[in-house]
Amino acid sequence: MNSFALQFPESISASPVIKWAGGKRKLLPELKRRLPSSYNRYLEPFIGGGALYFDIAPFDAYISDINPELVNLYEVIRDDVEALISDLSSHENSLEYYNEIRALDRNPNYTNISPVRKASRFIYLNKTCFNGLYRVNRKGFFNVPFGRYANPNFLNKESLYAASEVLQTAQIECASFENILNFVKKGDFIYFDPPYIPLSQTASFTSYSKEDFGMDKQVQLKSLCDKLSAMGINFMLSNSDTPISNELYSEYNVEKIFASRSINSKADRRGKIAEIIVRNY
Numbered sequence: 001m002n003s004f005a006l007q008f009p010e011s012i013s014a015s016p017v018i019k020w021a022g023g024k025r026k027l028l029p030e031l032k033r034r035l036p037s038s039y040n041r042y043l044e045p046f047i048g049g050g051a052l053y054f055d056i057a058p059f060d061a062y063i064s065d066i067n068p069e070l071v072n073l074y075e076v077i078r079d080d081v082e083a084l085i086s087d088l089s090s091h092e093n094s095l096e097y098y099n100e101i102r103a104l105d106r107n108p109n110y111t112n113i114s115p116v117r118k119a120s121r122f123i124y125l126n127k128t129c130f131n132g133l134y135r136v137n138r139k140g141f142f143n144v145p146f147g148r149y150a151n152p153n154f155l156n157k158e159s160l161y162a163a164s165e166v167l168q169t170a171q172i173e174c175a176s177f178e179n180i181l182n183f184v185k186k187g188d189f190i191y192f193d194p195p196y197i198p199l200s201q202t203a204s205f206t207s208y209s210k211e212d213f214g215m216d217k218q219v220q221l222k223s224l225c226d227k228l229s230a231m232g233i234n235f236m237l238s239n240s241d242t243p244i245s246n247e248l249y250s251e252y253n254v255e256k257i258f259a260s261r262s263i264n265s266k267a268d269r270r271g272k273i274a275e276i277i278v279r280n281y
């Protein structure tokens with residue numbers, strides 16, 4: 001049985017606490033107007049910066065990502081936001097300090113660092129690194145250079161408290177997207193925002209984690225969508241507007257929309273590009 005999704009009161013206005021490649025902030029109106037009118041649980045298995053999730057603040061949610069640092073961040077914001085805020089206030093904005101914090105993951109003792117310190121490092125690097133990019137090398141070590149910003153805002157208490165409030169009712173997992181099949185139920189709604197099929201070989205951006213998201217994964221995701229449809233479960237999915245994505249989802253409702261991309265090191269490539277929104281309802 002479907003019921004109207006419960007949401008937090010209007011007073012909570014949460015938004016992403018980090019800058020994230022593929023962030024959906026600018027597409028929110030397009031996405032929100034296409035949400036189903038009712039659903040029980042909200043599932044977002046490629047959560048990233050969580051622009052749509054934080055905006056709609058669903059009362060019952062499952063969010064996950066394959067990036068363990070990101071998942072740790074959300075767990076800490078949910079469970080220990082005060083300690084995180086206190087740790088964040090210890091950071092400095094200098095190249096020397098940045099390099100010291102960035103190098104922590106090269107240290108064999110990194111696994112022993114507390115979840116709060118790791119989450120604090122994650123926000124600090126995100127706000128002070130070049131262009132807010134998250135990129136790791138093959139060994140999984142963060143390798144983005146210092147951004148040289150005059151006043152990076154790595155301690156935004158209001159935004160952390162708002163995110164913490166929304167996350168109180170979330171189940172948060174470090175998992176690959178297909179994990180949802182183990183528990184998804186009729187009446188749930190899933191929003192998929194996977195790494196996109198590249199527009200060209202050179203435009204590929206697949207370094208959110210040390211695992212790649214290649215064509216095999218795109219096909220696996222489409223077959224998960226087929227399974228959900230067979231179970232009568234609604235999904236919405238974003239991807240790039242390429243002949244391959246259109247072909248892959250041709251049996252669904254595919255709409256083209258225009259988005260501006262903010263994370264691109266080449267200023268001339270930050271213009272509007274088309275992407276698609278796929279739905280089975």
Ligand SMILES: C[S@@+](CC[C@H](N)C(=O)[O-])C[C@H]1O[C@@H](n2cnc3c(N)ncnc32)[C@H](O)[C@@H]1O
Pocket residue numbers: 020021022023024025045046047048049050051052064065066067175176177178193194195196208209212213217
């Ligand atoms: C396009 S981003 C999501 C952007 C997000 N909607 C936002 O508003 O910021 C894609 C996310 O998928 C995650 N990811 C990559 N491979 C994955 C997998 N196999 N399973 C789950 N998440 C994965 C990446 O770590 C990244 O955070």
